[in-house]
Amino acid sequence: QQQVKQSPQSLIVQKGGISIINCAYENTAFDYFPWYQQFPGKGPALLIAIRPDVSEKKEGRFTISFNKSAKQFSLHIMDSQPGDSATYFCAASSRSDYKLSFGAGTTVTVRA
């Protein structure tokens, strides 16, 4: 079964707007939460990652918000640009598990 649930499946945002993607998990052993960006024909590229000892992490226009009690985390893309149009995947792993468990992905389209 899907260990990480991601929503929405797709979203359209105007240039300069904010894109928000949400993920939820059940496994309380998860303690590493990366986000990947994937363009068509390419492999996923690591964008930003967070561990549960912080509630927010920002890198440039990308911010992860983490809510440990709700077992949810989200990616915010500020000032969205057409070049941000891609599929975004959240993922999770635990200290005792070497694999990454991925969400189903969100296709983001930024309209100029």
Place this chain on the structure above:
Amino acid sequence: DAGVTQSPTHLIKTRGQQVTLRCSPKSGHDTVSWYQQALGQGPQFIFQYYEEEERQRGNFPDRFSGHQFPNYSSELNVNALLLGDSALYLCASSRSTGVPNQPQHFGDGTRLSIL
């Protein structure tokens, strides 16, 4: 600094055949994981290799096997191919430092099509 490289980029096979995919990890990385990504879905973990041994395996049948070489490169072998094996096969490398959950860096994958 070369990233993760995979070969070939595309492959077409027929049902029942066998295939070998190759991966060279990012410089400085010693751990290789393989994932299967079906169209429109997130990557699914197949297995991970470290120190030339399979360290963990996902829910994939024994038709899927692998190998890691002393230079850390890796191969994924799939026997008795089925139509459902058509997917993008991704290799990810990471560095084992004793700290868990090190970032995994992906290659651009091998697109496998089964006819």
